[in-house]
Amino acid sequence: MINPKSQISEVLSAGTQHTPRETTEASTDLSKNPKSIAILGAGAWGMALANLAAANGHRVRVWSRQGSQTLEAVLQNAQIVLSAISMKGVSDVSSQVQSFPVSPETIFVTATKGLDPESRCTPSQIWQTAFPDHGVVVLSGPNLSKEIELGLPAATVVASNVPTAAQVVQLAFSSNLLRVYTNPDPLGVELGGTLKNVIAIASGVCDGLQLGTNAKAALVTRGLTEMVRIGNLWGANTETFYGLSGLGDLLATCNSPLSRNYQVGYQLAGGQTLTEILANLQGTAEGVNTCRVLVQIAQQQNIAMPITEQVYRLLQNEVSPRQALDELMLRNIKPEYNY
Incomplete structure (x- = not known):
């Protein structure tokens, strides 16, 4: 596997760093036309995606703020630039990338799930603003990075307003370990995640309070309604x-202790404070910031989002x-749908 600590700058073939389960004929064909891929962010998700790309025979460089490789060196001749950095760093890194020469054909991919607290923009909107003439692709789905690292099968979605850009990314990451679908609705794919x-x-919180399966099913179903x-x-x-990228990702993160956001709720139910939880959490729980932004939007637009509101208050x-x-259980009774 690519080691973020030693900051290996390039992987020339699958066999040099990572040997997953037997590759399919399709992934073997991909290695005949390898791409130069720059991965921005050496966290768990960035490294999982780097390993998947390397296993397909692509040339992969990884950049992180703590690494030895400069951003300019990692970006050199990159045909695909994939951002897997936390939401708080997207604006800054995209601005830095603007200062370096990038081919007009370079495709930008965002695998970040969050909302900018200041502009309320999604990551893809930030990248598209920085590079208006480039194809920008959103990659999102039920993809717990730990399971990807273990070589367990998964599926994801790549979406773009430029169909050919999404198809290039689909080919780059598809394998017997990851089934990649395309979608023409990048905003919906990004918002779902x-x-x-x-x-x-x-x-x-629901599981931490041991409220049972009935309550969990109701919560997730009504939560999906708020998302829509x-x-x-x-x-x-x-x-x-x-x-x-919507229901699929919702089911994965609402049912797995591997999810950082799930862990925030579970530990809050156990009596820990948010400060304590975040201090000991490995990685970023993007839902904490996202919740604040959503409540602001819901209040301004007069949108009913009772679950989100209670999470924010918590x-x-x-x-x-x-x-x-x-407070959720004692809300006024109403029809399930407004026909």
Whole structure:
């Protein structure tokens, strides 16, 4: 595997660094036309994607702020630039990338799930603003990085307003370990992966309080309704939220202790403070920041998002986990759908 600590700058073939399960004929064909891929971010997800690309025979360079390789060196001749950095660093890194020469044919891929706290933009919107003439692709799905690292099978979605760009990325990362689908709704794909993090926090609370399967099913289902509601406001397609990047990702993160957002909720239910949890968490729980941004938007647009609101109040220490549950259960009764 590529080692982020030693910061190996380039992997020339699958066999030099990583040997997954037997490769398929399709992935073997991919190695005949290797791409030069720059991965920005050496966290768990960035490294998982780097290993997948390397296993397909692509030339992979990895950059992180703590690494020895400069950003300019990693970007040199890159045909695909994939950003897997945390949301708080997207604006800064995209601005840095602008200062270096990039081929007009370079495709930018974002695998970050979050919302900018200042502009409220998604990661792809930030990258597209920085590189308006380039294809920008969103990669999102039910992809717990630990399971990817273990070589367990998974599926994901790549979406772009430039269909050919999505197809190039699909070919670059498809293998017998990862089935990659394309989608023409990048905003919906991106929002699905972003909005579900808030529901994952609530799901962790649900399990931490041992509320049972009935409550969990109701929570996740109504959480999906909130995701669709705000997604539609921003112009995303409803159908996208019932696919891998919406419902699929929601199911994965709401049911796995491997999810950092789930862990935030679970540990809050156990009596820990948010400060304590975040201090000991490996990686970033993007749902904490996303929740704050969503509540601001919901209040300004008068959108009903009761689960998100209670998660926000819990994160702000305004209510206890049990009080948040009571407020959700005691809301006025209503139809399930507004026909």
